[in-house]
Amino acid sequence: MSFKVLVVDDSSFFRRRVTDILNKDVNLEVIGVAINGIDAVEKAIALKPDVITMDIEMPLLNGIEAVKQIMAKAPTAILMFSSLTHDGAKATLEALDAGALDFLPKKFNEIAKTTEDAGSVLRQRVKQLARKKMVTAARVSSFRSRADVEDKAKVSHATTPNAATTTTTPQNQTFRKSSGKKYKLLAIGTSTGGPVALQKLLTQLPEDFPLPIIMVQHMPAAFTLAFANRLNGICKIQVSQANSGDILKPGHAYLAPGGKQMIIDGTESAAKLRILEDNSERMAFKPSVDISFASAAKVFGGNVLGVILTGMGADGREGSRLLKNKGATIWAQDEESCVVYGMPQAVKVAGISELSLTLESFPAAILKEIQHG
Known part of the structure; x- marks a missing residue:
């Protein structure tokens, strides 16, 4: 099974570069590209990717606002591309605050010493975020199934005289x-x-x-x-x-x-x-x-x-x-x-x-x- 990726950037050169890098992995498939933030929101809703790679500086709607809208309308794991400048840092932190999960420098020589190593880092990050989304979705489904069972059990207990009441607490939520x-x-x-x-x-x-x-x-x-x-x-x-x-x-x-x-x-x-x-x-x-x-x-x-x-x-x-x-x-x-x-x-x-x-x-x-x- 491959993970689906949407690549968002206003630069056609960068879109092609990221697409080529990701498609080298048999477990990754770029299913679409977007040229601005508005396009990104629309395609996130329509294509339902597992991961989105997102530029910050784009026309019509910037990456930060696009992240906010995507997280409100079609929550998706998002990896930001950022410039390693003070302004780039501030914008990236705002994007993370808005719901993006991770970031990488946009200049690949700032990720690793060689292009191939930088590509490997990018592919690894995207797969990690995709797996996180799948695990979270599976747990939400499992939780809902358990909740349905518990709700039915509560109804059964409520209609049964002297039924014993059991309270469960998630293992990792108590101290x-x-x-x-x-x-x-x-x-x-x-x-x-x-x-x-x-x-x-x-x-x-x-x-x-x-x-x-x-x-x-x-x-x-x-x-x-x-x-x-x-x-x-x-x-x-x-x-x-x-x-x-x-x-x-x-x-x-x-x-x-x-x-x-x-x-x-x-x-x-x-x-x-x-x-x-x-x-x-x-x-x-x-x-x-x-x-x-x-x-x-x-x-x-x-x-x-x-x-x-x-x-x-x-x-x-x-x-x-x-x-x-x-x-x-x-x-x-x-x-x-x-x-x-x-x-x-x-x-x-x-x-x-x-x-x-x-x-x-x-x-x-x-x-x-x-x-x-």
């Missing part, structure tokens, strides 16, 4: 009582789907949140400052892009800058950040969750609550393992609420995470676990 541990740091790692996930989590934390927060989001260098500023404008806590020498303060979240590595130095009572240039070929992720979490393990030991959110791959597994070996607590986002269940699955399968939670459950669970409020 046990606080472990009673004392924490000094909240550490979060994420990738694909992370910008929206972080926004949903951080906006629910109170202004007097008692811990410093470090965040590692796989994101280009041009995006992290715009993303940190966006979060700072909508959150009660303070959010900033991390700088070398920043002292970790309670109620302040520090976002690792794109293209670099964020390290924690010092002692638990006087911890500060160091930002390192990383031009090595060895590290696939810059910033890397593994590197930041490993440094947190050295400085804070077991007094860390580590959270792995939605993302592709396994970055964060080894850093989480080091934290876990020191006695830290590791939680992971559950599969159903992830855009891509890669990073959370890696820590769960390895037996590192203690709990899987829906994205919506994290804020309350974190506050309860650290015994705040």
